Amino acid sequence: MRQDPLRHVPSGEVSLRDFWSGACEIAPLAIGVAIYGLAFGFLAAQARFDLLQVGIMGGFVFAGGSQIVAAQRLVADAGAIAAVVAGLALNARLLLVTASIREIYAGRPWWQIALGAHLTTDENWALLLAGRATGRDLGYWYLVGGGMCLMLVWCLATMAGAGFAHAIPDPKALGLDFAFTAAFIAIARSLWTGKNDLLPWLTTALVAAAAIRLGGVQPSWALILGGVAGAGIAGMAHHD
Amino acid sequence: MTEAWLVILFLTIGTFGIRLTGVVIGQQVLKAGAWARAMRALPGCMIVSLVAVSVLSGGPREWAAGLIATAVAVATRNLPITMVSGIAAVWLLRHLG
Structure with a gap:
């Protein structure tokens, strides 16, 4: 060395x-x-x-x-x-x-x-x-x-x-086939740090849901859209 | 299967690039501010997004199983127990009706 x-x-x-x-x-x-x-x-x-x-x-x-x-x-x-x-x-x-x-x-x-x-x-x-x-x-x-x-x-x-x-x-x-959905639910639970996560996570879920159910967006892109929207909301928040 | 090799190749290059970029850029650029907050929130949001997309791609049985697994996750904070509950719930719901 x-x-x-x-x-x-x-x-x-x-x-x-x-x-x-x-x-x-x-x-x-x-x-x-x-x-x-x-x-x-x-x-x-x-x-x-x-x-x-x-x-x-x-x-x-x-x-x-x-x-x-x-x-x-x-x-x-x-x-x-x-x-x-x-x-x-x-x-x-x-x-x-x-x-x-x-x-x-x-x-x-x-x-x-x-x-x-x-x-x-x-x-x-x-x-x-x-x-x-x-x-x-x-x-x-x-x-x-x-x-x-x-x-x-x-x-x-x-x-x-x-x-x-x-x-x-x-x-x-x-x-x-549901094993991973359940695993991600458990992982989300462990990533939850408090009420500061509420708005970003809600935004994520709503954007993903709207994209897939109303917008007819491909699930894989709805996934990215939801994640980025939630992170964007977290970025704009005034707390660290 | 070529698709698998392509995914492995580009995930390898991209992931290593991300890790190395972090080392190079250093913490001072991203220590605080909107970008840091967004980056910190991104993993959680990606997971939530994945759950939303996976559950909503199914029907009422999958939605119900998702709710049950969420309740178990909130109560136990345990990965294997949540997985077993979700699998059992979706299996039962599909076989019952």
């Missing part, structure tokens, strides 16, 4: 220790990711992804929500462009996530910046911030350790989900 004497880059030993701390301490969150991964694998199989594609997508895209949204759009026959646009709209928040910890990538070789940026997710980012809030001196390798652990769990769980899916005869007859 290259050392930059002008920066407080930790020694190899400290890097390794931080890496393992990050990998171990992410475990409780990784269990949640595994469940989510099984669910994605199941959906990906419905979108006719094979095991190789599920594994490669997990490792290269490595953003669960967007993978689920994209697969869901493909299952709904919305087409590849709509799937990509919907997935990327959901990932737009990652810009703020990496931006908020910009200093941990600073002064590092390009491959470490690329690796760290790619491995940044909501979970290990939140864990890093939580650890720092308690006064611990955590940085780049802690984030990377957590990210590596999550990637391993994510790839294995999604592939297991996709493999298991083929054993289920007809998802719709079992009501399993």
Whole structure:
């Protein structure tokens, strides 16, 4: 590893220790990711992804929500462009996530910046911030350790989900086509931060509903329209 | 299947681009203001939008199952329980009528 004497880059030993701390301490969150991964694998199989594609997508895209949204759009026959646009709209928040910890990538070789940026997710980012809030001196390798652990769990769980899916005869007859709608309802519940969300969320639901039921807009575009309208309302609000 | 590979390729490029752009731009540009508020609200709104579109694309049975799953989510804040409830609700509603 290259050392930059002008920066407080930790020694190899400290890097390794931080890496393992990050990998171990992410475990409780990784269990949640595994469940989510099984669910994605199941959906990906419905979108006719094979095991190789599920594994490669997990490792290269490595953003669960967007993978689920994209697969869901493909299952709904919305087409590849709509799937990509919907997935990327959901990932737009990652810009703020990496931006908020910009200093941990600073002064590092390009491959470490690329690796760290790619491995940044909501979970290990939140864990890093939580650890720092308690006064611990955590940085780049802690984030990377957590990210590596999550990637391993994510790839294995999604592939297991996709493999298991083929054993289920007809998802719709079992009501399993509703699994993701229910999952997103639960995720929305966990993203609810208080009454400041009410107006943006209401706007989102109404715009999406109007677009799909009255405007005859394609569901995948109604989805983007609703999300952007809600975020726009939140942006115009006067509270932070 | 070519469509799947295309989606994987462009999601990979786009997602990595978003992550790297965040690192490059840095927090000072987006620390506060309308853009930051909108960006923070976007994930929640996207999820709500997806729920609205998915539920409304179905019929009255799916709407009812959506309401049941929402009630369970509000009460339990639990992903697996909400999923099982939603699946059970839609299965029951479809088989009952």
